[in-house]
Amino acid sequence: xERKDRLFQIFSKNIRGVLERMDADADGVEEIRMRIGAPxxxxxxxxxxAIGTDGxxxxxxxxxxxxxxxxxKEDIEETLQCAVRSSLYxxxxxxxxxxxxxPGGHRxxxxxxxxxxxxxxxxxxxxxxxxxxxxxxxxxxxDRILPFLYNNETGEWFHTLILSPPRCGKTTxxxxxxxQVSDGIGDRQGRNVGLVDERxxxxxxxxxxxxxxxxxxxxxxxxxxxxxxxxxxxxxxxxEVVAVDEIGSREDLEAVRCALNCGCRILATVHGSSMEDIRxxxxxxxxxEEGVFERYLVLGxxxxxxxxxGIFNGRGRRIACG
Amino acid sequence: xxxxxxxxxxVVGSCTGMxxxxxxxxxxxxxxxxxxxxxxxxxxxEILYANAxxxxxLRRTGxxxxxxxxxxxxxAAEELERENGDSFEIIWQRQVERFSENTVLTASDxxxxxxxxxxxxxxxxxxxxxxxxxYLEDLELAIGQLQxxxxxxxxxxxxxxxxxxxxLTVILL
Numbered sequence: 132x133e134r135k136d137r138l139f140q141i142f143s144k145n146i147r148g149v150l151e152r153m154d155a156d157a158d159g160v161e162e163i164r165m166r167i168g169a170p171x172x173x174x175x176x177x178x179x180x181a182i183g184t185d186g187x188x189x190x191x192x193x194x195x196x197x198x199x200x201x202x203x204k205e206d207i208e209e210t211l212q213c214a215v216r217s218s219l220y221x222x223x224x225x226x227x228x229x230x231x232x233x234p235g236g237h238r239x240x241x242x243x244x245x246x247x248x249x250x251x252x253x254x255x256x257x258x259x260x261x262x263x264x265x266x267x268x269x270x271x272x273x274d275r276i277l278p279f280l281y282n283n284e285t286g287e288w289f290h291t292l293i294l295s296p297p298r299c300g301k302t303t304x305x306x307x308x309x310x311q312v313s314d315g316i317g318d319r320q321g322r323n324v325g326l327v328d329e330r331x332x333x334x335x336x337x338x339x340x341x342x343x344x345x346x347x348x349x350x351x352x353x354x355x356x357x358x359x360x361x362x363x364x365x366x367x368x369x370x371e372v373v374a375v376d377e378i379g380s381r382e383d384l385e386a387v388r389c390a391l392n393c394g395c396r397i398l399a400t401v402h403g404s405s406m407e408d409i410r411x412x413x414x415x416x417x418x419x420e421e422g423v424f425e426r427y428l429v430l431g432x433x434x435x436x437x438x439x440x441g442i443f444n445g446r447g448r449r450i451a452c453g
Numbered sequence: 454x455x456x457x458x459x460x461x462x463x464v465v466g467s468c469t470g471m472x473x474x475x476x477x478x479x480x481x482x483x484x485x486x487x488x489x490x491x492x493x494x495x496x497x498x499e500i501l502y503a504n505a506x507x508x509x510x511l512r513r514t515g516x517x518x519x520x521x522x523x524x525x526x527x528x529a530a531e532e533l534e535r536e537n538g539d540s541f542e543i544i545w546q547r548q549v550e551r552f553s554e555n556t557v558l559t560a561s562d563x564x565x566x567x568x569x570x571x572x573x574x575x576x577x578x579x580x581x582x583x584x585x586x587x588y589l590e591d592l593e594l595a596i597g598q599l600q601x602x603x604x605x606x607x608x609x610x611x612x613x614x615x616x617x618x619x620x621l622t623v624i625l626l
Contacts, residue, residue, distance in 0.1 A: 144538035209540070216533055217541035217574035218506035220581050254577070338509055 137235050138265060143209030146171065149200050152186025158267075165207055165261040170199030204259070211258055214239055224354070227252050228330075236266035236335020236342045266335055268343050272300070272437055273307040277316060279442050279451055280308070280426055288312060288322070288372060288396045290423060292415075294403040295430035300437035301400040302376055304430065306333050306343060308398055309374045313346020324349040325370030325395075327360035333376055358382035365393050374398040384414040391423065405429060405440070406447050419447055457626065464625065465618035472614020476607045481557040483599045489522045489566075490592045496526075497585045500578065507541060507574050508533040525552045529570075545570030565591045 162174035170181040180188035181199040222231045240262035295301035315321030334341035336353040352360040427443040442451040499510035515526030569588040
């Protein structure tokens with residue numbers, strides 16, 4: 132099945148009809164935003180467009196006379212049911228966090244009326260806003276930086292932390308690093324990688340099966356809290372490299388320390404836009420001071436998502452520019 | 454004379470066969486309802502314990518069973534996985550109607566099966582449990598009633614088959 136068809140199958144028949152008429156390449160679609168009573172917006176190659184009933188993309192502010200396709204309540208309800216294949220109950224835990232991951236690895240952000248139970252959100256009902264973030268696998272995006280991530284003398288991978296603001300490609304980069312570490316590069320033997328994919332973003336597992344290529348020696352613990360997952364993987368799967376996305380909480384950092392003590396190499400990501408940010412984060416700052424991570428990759432959005440700002444060593448000194 | 458005797462035997466035999474056919478149909482219906490009940494318990498486990506989406510739950514339940522019910526479950530799962538944009542209710546209705554042409558289930562059994570599909574997949578796990586529970590109660594009632602009636606009805610159908618055959622023979626002679 133074509134990538135375009137697979138993506139559009141998430142949507143209700145009505146929306147699917149409009150998207151199929153869209154005069155744009157599906158590979159360039161980054162997000163599709165649905166709000167009741169508002170135009171259907173598509174983020175295409177970094178720019179926002181409204182979509183007309185005939186499938187034409189246009190800039191809403193500049194061409195207000197063009198009739199946009201307006202999202203109805205039924206469109207959102209039906210899209211949600213289609214995306215989860217009529218099994219919303221199976222996504223209850225993800226729903227509490229405000230997103231679900233569907234086949235193909237696409238992530239659907241959800242908003243609406245939160246049904247709260249004290250300080251915790253029990254569910255979101257009714258759902259009135261959807262943001263479909265299209266999963267993009269960029270194989271080879273880590274090629275340029277991989278030579279900086281292993282020690283030429285010992286052949287060992289460095290403990291690596293990727294820093295990036297949201298939507299700058301840290302998950303995509305981590306996925307490609309995991310794939311290459313797992314598969315092996317050139318004559319470099321592949322390693323057993325344990326991947327804790329709490330939000331199903333890296334492997335995009337559906338029913339436990341990764342939808343993205345994450346390498347032939349990668350074991351995934353999908354939908355599992357990071358701190359618990361890291362320890363479970365170390366105990367059960369004996370990984371040589373542990374990969375985890377968006378560490379930050381105290382529990383996550385403790386689990387990273389445990390993994391380090393177990394002799395595993397660590398590949399992790401964290402929100403931040405510079406090394407200065409790291410110095411301000413209480414938990415991770417200690418890692419920098421102790422020289423726990425040997426490589427820091429800083430990403431930005433200067434030339435689009437995935438722009439490398441710099442590579443730093445364990446002491447925070449720049450060893451390569453973007 | 455021999456021809457008449459042979460004809461009589463054939464008439465009595467075929468009428469008895471029809472009676473026995475009805476007895477078998479009754480027995481098959483009970484067995485099928487019991488199979489569906491067993492599969493419902495399995496589906497309940499898939500949803501509540503494994504947190505499986507409907508398509509997976511139905512497919513796996515279908516694989517563990519056999520016969521009409523297993524085929525229905527597998528077909529519904531397959532159509533759900535095809536993601537044609539229809540809700541589960543519509544898919545289930547379409548499949549039950551397709552399979553209803555070749556079943557021992559009665560109209561009321563099929564109505565109950567359709568009602569089950571109307572609410573499945575809606576809201577949370579609690580709702581799924583209650584929907585399955587409600588259908589299981591319907592099944593229990595139907596099975597209980599069949600078990601109670603089966604011996605009497607079987608005897609009745611068998612007897613009516615023989616007697617009907619004899620009656621027809623007498624009239625024909």
